[in-house]
Amino acid sequence: MSETLKLTILNRQDELNRIATEVEALGEREEWPPELVFRANLILEELGLNIINYGHDEGVHEIEIVLNSEPEFLSIEITDDGKAFDPTEDAPDPSLTAPLDERPIGGLGVHLVRSMVDEFRYKREDGRNHVALVTRRDK
Numbered sequence: 001m002s003e004t005l006k007l008t009i010l011n012r013q014d015e016l017n018r019i020a021t022e023v024e025a026l027g028e029r030e031e032w033p034p035e036l037v038f039r040a041n042l043i044l045e046e047l048g049l050n051i052i053n054y055g056h057d058e059g060v061h062e063i064e065i066v067l068n069s070e071p072e073f074l075s076i077e078i079t080d081d082g083k084a085f086d087p088t089e090d091a092p093d094p095s096l097t098a099p100l101d102e103r104p105i106g107g108l109g110v111h112l113v114r115s116m117v118d119e120f121r122y123k124r125e126d127g128r129n130h131v132a133l134v135t136r137r138d139k
Contacts (some may be wrong), residue, residue, distance in 0.1 A: 001030050007068040010060055011052045017029055018066065019044050030069045036137055039116050040067065040074060046109035047131060055082025076133045085129060086122045
C-alpha cells in the first residue's frame with residue numbers, strides 16, 4: 001500500500017492534536033505497526049513545537065507537512081516560512097550526562113528525532129525551511 005497525506009497547519013500548539021489524529025488514521029489505513037505511529041507522531045510533535053515556539057516572532061503562519069507511506073519506509077517533509085534554522089547543523093548538542101535539573105534547554109528534541117530516522121536532510125529555499133526525513137517502517 002502507498003498513500004500520501006498532506007496537511008497545512010497554523011503555527012499554534014492546538015494544531016498538534018490534529019496532526020496526531022491524521023497520523024493515527026493514516027497508520028490505521030496503511031497498517032503501520034504501533035511503533036511507527038508513535039515514532040511519526042513524536043517526530044512531528046518535536047519538530048512542530050520547535051517551529052511553533054521559535055520559528056516566528058509573531059503572527060499566524062502556515063506549516064506544510066507531507067507524509068508519504070510506502071511499503072518499506074515513511075518519508076516526512078515539513079516546510080515553513082520561519083527563521084532559517086538547520087536542525088542538522090544548528091541544533092545544540094544536548095547534555096545527556098548532567099542531572100536533568102542541570103541540563104541546559106535545547107537540542108534534546110532534535111537529538112531524539114535523529115535517533116528515530118534513517119535520513120535527516122535540510123535546505124533553505126525561497127525563504128522557507130525544508131526538512132525531509134525518512135524512516136524504515138520496521139525500524
